[in-house]
Amino acid sequence: MKKFKKMLAFFMAFSLAAAMLAGCKSKPAQQGGDSTKGGGTENTVKDGGAQKTDEADSSQNATEVSIWHYFENEADALEKLVNDYNEMQDEIRITCTYVSREELMKQYTIGAVSGELPDIGMVDSPDMASYIALGVFEDITEDLNGWEDLQYFYDGPLSSCKDAEGRIYGLPNNSNCLALVCNMDLLNAAGYTKPPKTWDELKEIAAATTDPADSVYGFAMCAISNEEGTFQFIPWLYSAGATVSTLGSEIAVKSLSFLTELVNQGYMSKEVVNWSQGDAYNAFCAGKAAMLETGTWQVSTIDADVNGTFQYKYSLLPKDKEYSSVIGGENFGVCVGSKAKDACVEFLKYMQSAENNADWCEIAGKIPVRSDSATLKDMWTEDERYAVFTEGMNYAVARGPHEEWPTISEAVYSAVQSALIGEKTPADAMAGAAAIVDPIIAANPIAK
Amino acid sequence: MKMEARKRLEGFAFILPGFLYIVLILGYPLLYNFVLSFKNMDVKNFKTAASVFIGFKNYIFLFKDETFQLVFKNTFVFTVGCLVFQFVIGFVFALFFSKKFTLAGPIRGLILIAYMMPMAVTALLGKNIFGVSEGVVNDILMKTGMIKEPVEWLVSTGTAMIAVIAVNCWVGIPFNMLLLTSGLTGISDEIYDSAAVDGANFRQRFFHIILPLMRPAILSVLMLGFIYTFKAFDLMFVMTSGGPLNATDVLGTYAYNLSFTQYKFSLGAASAIVLFICLFAVGLFYLKLISKEED
Numbered sequence: 001m002k003k004f005k006k007m008l009a010f011f012m013a014f015s016l017a018a019a020m021l022a023g024c025k026s027k028p029a030q031q032g033g034d035s036t037k038g039g040g041t042e043n044t045v046k047d048g049g050a051q052k053t054d055e056a057d058s059s060q061n062a063t064e065v066s067i068w069h070y071f072e073n074e075a076d077a078l079e080k081l082v083n084d085y086n087e088m089q090d091e092i093r094i095t096c097t098y099v100s101r102e103e104l105m106k107q108y109t110i111g112a113v114s115g116e117l118p119d120i121g122m123v124d125s126p127d128m129a130s131y132i133a134l135g136v137f138e139d140i141t142e143d144l145n146g147w148e149d150l151q152y153f154y155d156g157p158l159s160s161c162k163d164a165e166g167r168i169y170g171l172p173n174n175s176n177c178l179a180l181v182c183n184m185d186l187l188n189a190a191g192y193t194k195p196p197k198t199w200d201e202l203k204e205i206a207a208a209t210t211d212p213a214d215s216v217y218g219f220a221m222c223a224i225s226n227e228e229g230t231f232q233f234i235p236w237l238y239s240a241g242a243t244v245s246t247l248g249s250e251i252a253v254k255s256l257s258f259l260t261e262l263v264n265q266g267y268m269s270k271e272v273v274n275w276s277q278g279d280a281y282n283a284f285c286a287g288k289a290a291m292l293e294t295g296t297w298q299v300s301t302i303d304a305d306v307n308g309t310f311q312y313k314y315s316l317l318p319k320d321k322e323y324s325s326v327i328g329g330e331n332f333g334v335c336v337g338s339k340a341k342d343a344c345v346e347f348l349k350y351m352q353s354a355e356n357n358a359d360w361c362e363i364a365g366k367i368p369v370r371s372d373s374a375t376l377k378d379m380w381t382e383d384e385r386y387a388v389f390t391e392g393m394n395y396a397v398a399r400g401p402h403e404e405w406p407t408i409s410e411a412v413y414s415a416v417q418s419a420l421i422g423e424k425t426p427a428d429a430m431a432g433a434a435a436i437v438d439p440i441i442a443a444n445p446i447a448k
Numbered sequence: 449m450k451m452e453a454r455k456r457l458e459g460f461a462f463i464l465p466g467f468l469y470i471v472l473i474l475g476y477p478l479l480y481n482f483v484l485s486f487k488n489m490d491v492k493n494f495k496t497a498a499s500v501f502i503g504f505k506n507y508i509f510l511f512k513d514e515t516f517q518l519v520f521k522n523t524f525v526f527t528v529g530c531l532v533f534q535f536v537i538g539f540v541f542a543l544f545f546s547k548k549f550t551l552a553g554p555i556r557g558l559i560l561i562a563y564m565m566p567m568a569v570t571a572l573l574g575k576n577i578f579g580v581s582e583g584v585v586n587d588i589l590m591k592t593g594m595i596k597e598p599v600e601w602l603v604s605t606g607t608a609m610i611a612v613i614a615v616n617c618w619v620g621i622p623f624n625m626l627l628l629t630s631g632l633t634g635i636s637d638e639i640y641d642s643a644a645v646d647g648a649n650f651r652q653r654f655f656h657i658i659l660p661l662m663r664p665a666i667l668s669v670l671m672l673g674f675i676y677t678f679k680a681f682d683l684m685f686v687m688t689s690g691g692p693l694n695a696t697d698v699l700g701t702y703a704y705n706l707s708f709t710q711y712k713f714s715l716g717a718a719s720a721i722v723l724f725i726c727l728f729a730v731g732l733f734y735l736k737l738i739s740k741e742e743d
Contacts, residue, residue: 106708112494130711135495215581225691226709270603271580273692403491406710418693421603 062093063343067332069122070101073300074364081360085350092343108136117335119344125160125172125329126227126399126409133403137169137333143345144168149370152354156327156398157369163401164447170333171352174366176296177325177396178235179388180317183209185310186216186290195291195315199239199258202291202318206267209290218267220289222277223259223420227406229413231326231399232277232293233259235317237412238397239324244408245441247415248434255320256426260419273417281305293317295328296389300365314388316395325396329369367393402446411436478724485718491711499714506718515694516702516719522609523698523723527677529613530620531670537617538624538669543658545625546632556629563622571686574615578602585611602688605695612696616683620676624669631665632658664741671734675727699723 071078075098082094097118099107105127111117112134123131131137144150150158157172180202182195190208206218222232236259237243242252262268272280277295284292285305294314306312316323332351334344350356358373360366367389368374380390399405415433418424424432485506489499510516545556562570577584578601586598601611635658643653659666681700684690690697690705697705699719707716 109708109711130491133491133495134711225689225693269581270600274575274602274688407712410710414693417691421600421605421692423605423693 062090063340065092065094065120065338065340065343065347066118067094067096067120067122068099068104068107068118069096069332070099070104071122071364072098073297074366077360077363081351081356085347092340092347094347109134111335112136115337117337119335119338119340120332120348121335122173122330122332123170124227125157125327125331126231126401126405128160128170128331128333129163129401129403129405131333132163132169135336138336138338138341139167139169140334140341140345140348141168143342144349147349149349149353152370152372153352154369154371154393156393156396157329157331159447160327160329160398160401161331161333162447164444166447170331171348172369173330173332173352174357174361174364175327175329175369175393176366177327177389177392178232178293178295178317179314179325179392180291181284181294181298181302181312181314182291183284183287183289183310184313186287190290195313196318197315198318199320203258203262203265203267206262206291207265210267212266215288217269217283217289219262219291219293220268220275220280220283221259221272221293222275222280223272223413223416224274224276224279225413225417227409227413228277229273229416230409231328233412233416234326234397234399235293235324236320237324238326239317239320239322241321243397244399244412244437245446246434247412247430247437251321252434253427253430256416256419256430258320259416260426263420264422270421273420296366296386297364299385299389314385316388316392323392323395325392327393327396327398329366400446402441402444404440404444408437408440481717481720484714485721487714489713490715494711494713502714506715507722510715510718510722515697518694519697519699519702519719520722522694522696523678523726525609526613526616526680526696526698527674529609530616530677531673533613534617534620534624535670535673538621539628541621541625542628542632546629556625559622560626561622562618563626565619567619567682568686570615570619571683574611574618574683575602575687577615578611603692605693608688608692608695612684612687615687616677616680620673623676624673627669627672628662628665631662631669634665635661664738667734667737667741671730674730678727678730679723699726 067082069075069078075096078096082096085092086094101124104122108117108121108123108131112131117136121136128137153172154175157175158168161170161172162168180195186209187193187195187205190205192205192208196202196205202219208218210216210218223229233255234244236255237247237252240251240255240258242249242255246252259268263270263272269283275283277298280289280292281294281298282305283289284294285302287310299314302312317325332348334341334348338344351360352369354370354372354376357368357370358376361368361373362377362379365386367380367386374380374390380386399409402408411433415424415429418432419426419429423429486501486503487499488502488505493499541556541559545552576582578586580586580598580600580603583598583601585601586595589595590598599607602608639657639661640653643657648656679700680698681704684696684698684701685704688696690701694702699722703716703720703723705716706712706719710716
């Protein structure tokens with residue numbers, strides 16, 4: 001029995017230590033060099049092997065500015081931008097720190113209480129409204145007064161940095177939207193030479209390219225139970241003519257019925273309810289899906305991942321009533337309590353200047369947030385893959401901005417999930433979502 | 449008298465570090481959470497600090513909420529399901545590996561690998577193993593002819609919990625086995641010998657010697673198991689995100705989601721307190737059993 005007690009004590013101590021060490025995870029890791037693949041929230045925490053960005057301490061009196069971000073593939077590009085900035089002047093010294101996305105969002109929420117925030121923080125655009133409401137970001141409207149460049153920012157991305165009164169809390173960094181990419185080898189084999197333009201064509205081609213024997217599905221998307229699921233559903237909702245304010249309408253039901261039908265007919269795997277955007281993309285690259293609802297950020301890696309095994313082609317997402325897409329992207333805001341607010345705003349202005357935004361988006365494979373950046377390089381019009389997304393931005397709708405977007409989003413993705421797995425009919429599912437969302441929007445309409 | 453007072457003071461000095469640790473690190477957050485659960489703090493009134501005390505409204509809301517009812521039920525189904533399987537199988541393994549045969553030790557060590565693995569890794573493995581079209585489990589079941597159509601493990605609300613329980617048992621079995629093995633080694637060989645002399649068969653030995661002598665060990669294993677399993681978080685968080693449709697959502701993941709995704713801080717605090725109260729009750733029950741045992 002003595003041995004048993006010893007053993008028990010060991011386990012107790014072990015689990016206690018584990019619990020305590022788990023707390024250490026919240027400490028953000030310094031930015032390392034390498035990056036991990038995968039879009040969206042499928043990020044990896046990297047705690048070890050890190051080093052600071054800044055070089056030799058040349059300027060001791062410089063104002064220190066810390067940036068927390070969750071860029072992975074784009075980390076090197078950010079490093080370069082920051083290093084260039086540190087070298088060109090000696091007033092401000094920027095330090096970048098990588099924090100996994102999940103962890104960073106948690107840190108903001110905790111930081112809102114404890115006050116432990118970086119000087120500048122990165123955030124996914126639909127989440128910004130909530131963090132503004134929580135008091136994570138500083139109002140920089142006055143600081144941007146008289147900055148002529150502001151007029152060149154696209155309305156959609158910039159609006160995600162504002163509160164209901166139109167005060168500005170940060171600057172958008174990049175944009176992306178969703179489009180369709182087709183495995184042309186599979187389409188050709190089924191007798192189709194062009195990507196589908198309408199829902200009917202999509203369904204027809206999905207039917208023709210689905211091959212259960214080889215577990216190939218006609219279409220793949222992400223319908224996971226988080227923001228990504230909502231992001232991927234929005235284009236279908238809006239294409240039918242509905243919005244998040246009219247979830248209970250017949251047309252909203254129609255959009256969900258269409259996707260449910262794809263699953264019920266076997267053209268789309270039911271497993272999409274567990275797939276992140278990265279998972280769906282991997283299925284497409286492995287040749288397991290003929291068509292994919294895909295994001296701008298996936299263009300930069302697709303050649304390497306498909307590795308020449310098939311020809312692919314991008315097109316706008318097929319439409320019902322009208323073409324539709326959804327705006328994604330990241331913003332950078334100055335955090336409340338920063339002692340270097342002026343320096344932060346200076347750096348944000350530099351980072352989002354026309355040239356830097358163009359350079360940055362070219363390297364990172366994203367769409368600029370300024371109209372004058374987009375004309376500086378021909379990548380977004382000449383590269384036909386990016387040209388599709390550039391066109392798609394014309395049809396892309398923003399999510400929110402609304403401080404209770406997470407609750408709205410949960411209602412939407414839950415409705416999609418319950419219909420796709422057959423737990424509810426599309427009509428019941430949408431009615432359920434409307435019951436949650438309608439009162440929220442009635443009390444506090446989405447800012448225009 | 450003076451001496452005694454000094455000794456007393458010394459005693460207090462010795463417990464001071466532990467006492468401070470408990471008050472500052474455990475007590476304060478717990479109290480803060482408790483207070484928070486009686487307020488209405490959320491994203492709308494957080495910045496203005498306009499949240500007010502609303503009594504038990506959060507708790508009433510939670511227990512009337514269908515999702516919370518499901519989550520509450522899930523937590524118990526998951527815990528009991530895991531406990532039953534991991535305890536029974538763990539006990540069988542413990543009995544088996546207490547026999548002295550070649551490689552018994554090394555094999556027992558190897559089984560422990562599952563316990564050593566970080567839960568996030570186990571959860572990712574589980575997600576792949578229980579995949580519908582590419583998963584190993586379906587592949588084996590199909591090839592052996594046990595099923596005709598692939599089972600939609602993590603996709604269907606009916607089967608997702610089974611898959612999650614199975615993966616958790618994979619980790620729980622070695623844990624149970626190890627603790628029970630050390631309990632078994634505490635029973636001296638002489639007792640077995642005299643039982644053998646008296647002609648007791650295995651069943652009699654098990655029910656009349658092993659079980660009664662192992663009672664304290666079994667109780668501890670079950671209680672520890674209950675506490676570990678009841679507060680599960682990382683497995684669901686990585687493997688299913690609580691889905692599909694909250695089918696594998698448990699109190700831990702639900703409270704996290706309320707607080708850190710929905711920013712409904714007070715509701716999140718209330719559901720965390722529910723989790724705490726359940727575990728606290730189990731803890732009290734355990735203490736009572738132990739003291740009874742010692743009497």
